Amino acid sequence: MQSKKRITKLAFRVHSWVGILNTLLIIIFCVSGMILLFRKELDRKFNPELHYVQPAKQKVPIDRIFRNLIKTHPDLSQIALHDFPEDKYDSYEFLLYKNQREISKDYLYFVFVNPYNGKVLKEGYYSDFHASFFRWLYTLHYALLLNRPGRFVTDVSAIFMLLSIISGIIIYRKNIINVISFKSRVNHKNTHTINSFFHRILGVWSIPFIAVVFFSGLWLNRELLNPFDWKMNIPNTSNCLVSANIDSVLQKANSIAGFHTIAINVPTIVGKDILVRGLFDDSGWLLGNDKGSDINFDAKTGLLIQINKVNQKPFAQAFRYALYVLHTGKYGGIIIKILYIIGAIVPIYLSVSGVYLFMKRKKYY
Structure with missing residues (x-):
């Protein structure tokens, strides 16, 4: 009995402090994530000049545009046609990977090109707020605008959230069955008891979604967990033009049966496909x-x-x-995106209500 009580007490402390330390980051990740779910649609809505160009009889060969960009934008590791036009009015979006010379400097650079005349419509670094809000938001969500150190912090934040889930399960282990069987009842005594009820209910029901989203974010960035591996492998050569058209x-x-082309990555370094x-x-x-x-x-x-x-x-x-x-959330269409928005609101509430409950706490543990 005493050992269980000690474990619960430790879990409560872990749950409280990692939640408090993680609150601001959770808000940043969840709010930015909700917006990024509709990034493509919002980008077309607010930047019509990039997605509604005047069609012409012929398009400029993509090969020519690639070679022009490689010549005018030196110091690249590769260049990608990130998204092909959705219709005849849309533009090309190129993603240029700059060679990294500082661990905290942005290396992602976008260029929008008119397919019919090859002219650059807009360009800039992802981390430049004035160049593109939605790409700036992506960099904030992905790396807190700090590249490798920022990605490391996002990993730590994901670990904190997973610790919150585990410690929360330990704390509320006796109530989980009641929650999922709808036997738990709200106590209207005061604001504290009401918040405690919803914190517990939403916390239990959101465990699968939060665990998947934060674990996946951690896994996708896991190579950044060891700062000693943050090596800068900078080629000493200029951009190389591929011979293939x-x-x-x-x-x-x-022409490959059943294949639908979405993007193409072209290396600027010898030896890459x-x-x-x-x-x-x-x-x-x-x-x-x-x-x-x-x-x-x-x-x-x-x-x-x-x-x-x-x-x-x-x-x-x-x-x-x-x-x-x-x-x-790139599966299932609009319904999944709406569910993801609801799912993203829950961690924000859990973080804010958790801080409130901690500030109003009594020494139960």
Whole structure:
């Protein structure tokens, strides 16, 4: 009995302090995450000049645009056509990966290009608020605008949340059955008891969602947990132009049965393959979303090297991609996104109400 009481007391302290320390970060991650669920739709709404260009009879070859960007933007590790146009009015969105020279400096750079004349419509770093709010918000959510140190902090925050879940289960272990069987009743005695009731109820019911979202975020960033591995591998060479024609590569990729091209990554370093990313029709319910599958092409000859279906990749790679899809809600359409918004509001309430309950606490433990 005494050992159980000591464990409960320790769990209460852990639950309280990690919750308090994590409150601000939880609010940042959840609010930014809710907005990013609709990033594509909101970006089109608030930046019509980027998504409603005047169509012409012919488009500029993608190969030419790639080569122009590689020449005008030096010091890259790779360049990607991040999203192909959704319709004839949409523009190309390129993502340029800059070589990192400082662990806290942003390396993601976007460029919007008019497909019909090749002119740059807008460009800037992801971390530049004035260049693009939604890409700035992505960097805030992903790395707190601090790149590797920021990603490390997000990992710590995810660990804190998982500790909150475990300690919460220990504290409320006797009430969990009552909660999920709808036998728990609210005590209207005062604000404290009402908040305590909803903190307990919402906390129990949200365990699966919160555990999946925060564990997946931790897993996707797990390589940043060891600061001693934050090495800066900076090439000493200038951008390298691939010999293969990008339009020809895309034509070959599009001819593969059941494959839908979404993006293409072109290296600017010798020895790397061109990677066409997308999805196959037979990839399955969870894995068949976004660009989990990829096709390798030789950067010199443009010949097909390998087809990598996401559901046939090694378990570790498929598992990581499945966690990415679960984390971002890129499955199930608008209903899933609405459920994710509700799910994101709950941790905010739990954090704020937890601080309130701690401030009003009595020494039960």
